[in-house]
Amino acid sequence: MSSIPHNGAPGPSPGDLAAVSGRRWWILAVACLTQLMVVLDGSIVNIALPTAQQDLGFSDGNRQWVITGYALVFGALLLVGGRLGDLLGWRATFLTGLAGFAVASAIGGAANSFGILLAARIGQGGFGALLAPAALALVTSAFTDTRERHRAFALFSAVTGAGGAIGLVLGGALAEFLSWRWCLYVNLPLVLIAAVGGLWLLERQQAGEQPPLDLRGALLSVTGLVALVYGLSNAETAGWSDGSTLTWIFVGLGLLAAFVWVQARVEAPLLPLGIVLDRNRGGSLIALSVAAAGLSSLFLFLVYYLSTILGYRPLTTGVAFLPLVGAIVVAAQAGPFLIGQVGPRVPVTAGFLIASVSLFSFTRLGLASTYTGDVLPGLLLVGAGIGLVMAPAITAATDRVEHAHAGVASATVTTVQQVGYSIGTAVFSAVAAGAADEYLSTRTGHDPRVVAQSLVESYTAAFGCAGWMFVLGALVCFLVLRSGPLTRDPDSPITVAH
Template sequence: MSKTAESLAPAPDPSRWKALVFIALAQLMVVLDATIVNIALPSAQQDLGISDGNRQWVITAYALAFGGLLLFGGRIADLWGRKRAFVVGLAGFAAASALGGAATGQATMLGARALQGAFGALLAPAALSLLAVMFTDAKERAKAFGIYGAIAGGGGAVGLILGGFLTEYLNWRWTFFVNIPFAVVAAVGAYLVIREPSGTRNRAPLDIPGVLLSTLGLVSLVYGFTRAESEGWSDATTIGLFVGAAVLLGAFVFTESKVRSPLLPLRVLTERNRGGVYLSLGLAVIAMFGLFLFLTYYLQVVKGYSPVKTGFAFLPMIAGMITGSTQIGARLMTRVPPRLLMGPGFLVAATGMLMLTQLEVGSSYAGLILPAQLLLGLGMGTAFMPAMSLSTYGVDPADAGVASAMVNTSQQVGGAIGTALLNTIAASATTSYLVSHAADGAGGGAAAQLLQARAMVHGYSSAIWWAVGILVTSAAIALALINTGKPGAGAVAASSEDGEDALPIPVAVH
């Protein structure tokens, strides 16, 4: 290793592993919040007098603010500094959670959820970009992103367990209050131990047209899919939202190609490896979000599991994700090209999903659901880890925040699409089954109940077939687009004057 290269490379931050603990804790809190409220929603709705028509807004308000503001949040992190954005995001998230937990009416609850989403949009890209600029050695980077990937993938299932416990044994309000200790510990710890590398901020003026166009475009897109789920794909407002999203996002891309200091430099998207990550990961999340929803309903409605038992039923998937991410992905990432982890990882997950197409009313948990979940977890964990790392690999440090925001945006939009698209497919298949088998439930009573259960399961398995196809497509995209070799001895992107993609600078491995 030449002395020049060594002198160019920043010394590793001695507190980086302590910092990872607090970054991981914050990420867990954000991911938990995406699912923990789902289980508490029926109780909260009853207590606060929220109508059935407005119930979905408890979920939608969070998704719209989070998905719509992610790119803005990533750019603010690059401008302010990631540490400051991270701590402010945590403080705001804790305050919004306290407001949600103390809500006495519908308006306060919806406002609190929107605020949670807004501060989450600042926090999530700051967390990922801090990892990107603090861990520069390839082996250490692989371990750090392995832990982060396991949390990003498995945190949603942990949210189902925690949500079940808190709702069943305490009160729905605790699904909000539980965020406060997470946020306080993470914020204090981050303030004390994180030392952001110097010279990695992007102090260019803020691209206001880009902020407005991207925020409105993403909100329109996410809301379009959310509305399609409740009102149907042919609803005039739904179509209008999709057309509006296409126009706004098209105008955003055009604007970014012309302005001097774009919100999202197009070089972040057009580099084939990062583009491949955003696309394949977004598609994979479509499949995963739909599955979380179907399995939750299957276990509670068809199998009669309690909320707590349902949460625990997801443990094999969490175990698989942690193993795939920290043991398989992290160990192999410095030895094999990322596409040879992501492609096969998505295919293993598709195999687990394929098993779930065989779901029936009387299916055995141990014989079918448990092994399918293990395969899903192993596959997604193995694929998530290199994907998270590649999303910022080789990017100019000044663009680390928006690159991190893009991987979060692809997951958020993927989640909205997955819930709406797969739910619609399932509902349509369920209705068709009920119509074609109406005679089976003609006697009413137990026969009608069994028909309803069979129709639901038929709907789920029909939608899961689509999820299998989506995961296979994710694998194909990862194998075709991602062409970077194994990350060698490690790389930190160097800031470049001309704004082109920076070349990695080798870092000595100690």
């Protein structure tokens, strides 16, 4: 097979070759597997973390960095990873990311100290920042037919939305029956399958005339995102009024503002601003950020509720989230029909409103609540809502983007989700802590039921806050997103020139 000419060189795109060879659905399978691996690695260690802490003997203060280290580097490098894919070719970027992710996972699984484990998680985040944009960019380019493209994004969106819950299930099973180390080792067979698929399916790309990497933009985006995500993470432990928290957040916002200023003026920007200024794409990025923020409340506080209040073991806690996975997958399949008929505004708005009803129902959880009667209906409802949001939003966020910018557009999708998740975790953690303190401030003694009820009060306060966030997201998306079906003419993409 002929090689794919790259930016500036004439010739067929990866999508054209995939369509001719009939391999586009196999490319989708490899992309979905890769996306699943990257997403679940953000949550798979959560349940196994207490065991790892006991085994390696690190402190409670260091424990959060096993999760934050991954999120920090992953979120900060996504835009750079997406741009490198556009410049160097997605095949090379994809395979490099897989190799590095495998090495980091193996080192983490064999770690005999906290320092090695943390370094491995940082390595996973860095190479994951190469993989995630490449996976979405491959799907974006492989499917040019409108109907097929919508179906492909429905499946990819289902994996994205359900990946965190699958990580909880898998992490619980591995921690209970094998070892916490297998929460990292499990990536090795997944990488092997994806690498074989990548070598078989993806064409080697020739470097055409390439614009230089925007180094100023890269530096500003990386440092800005690191400062912002670090500040938000610090708010979980130090609080929102802490001086270091506010300093890091304001520094991050200032650097990101400078990044936008630079992008509007350089000849070859890291992120062409047209990608985010289009109404449908911009509104979809807002939707994905809000969806990720709201899901963070479930993956954090519902896990706590099931384990601390209902007394579930790690595996049982993970399995309890399976209905959420099923609901997301089923609802996402309605995305192709809805976005083809009415566009993104209706399903995204409706999805947020449905999900908000679910989260408001969780505010009624108590010490005597049951999984079947009180948790399961809400999980099914929020899964249906998120499924309706994710597929249309991801489709619209990458709609009619020039082939040369597919990688950075895909990276932007993942970046807003990562930042949204970090914001949600920090905000809801602060809300939960405040609710628990307020409840205990009016009571004395150490009655175990009082302590347990304070925990319930903290969880339900976070769910209520997330519910109102979804209501606000529904309003904003209704106002910003356009009505009418999306159309995609691969020969006439929307320009994203700055």
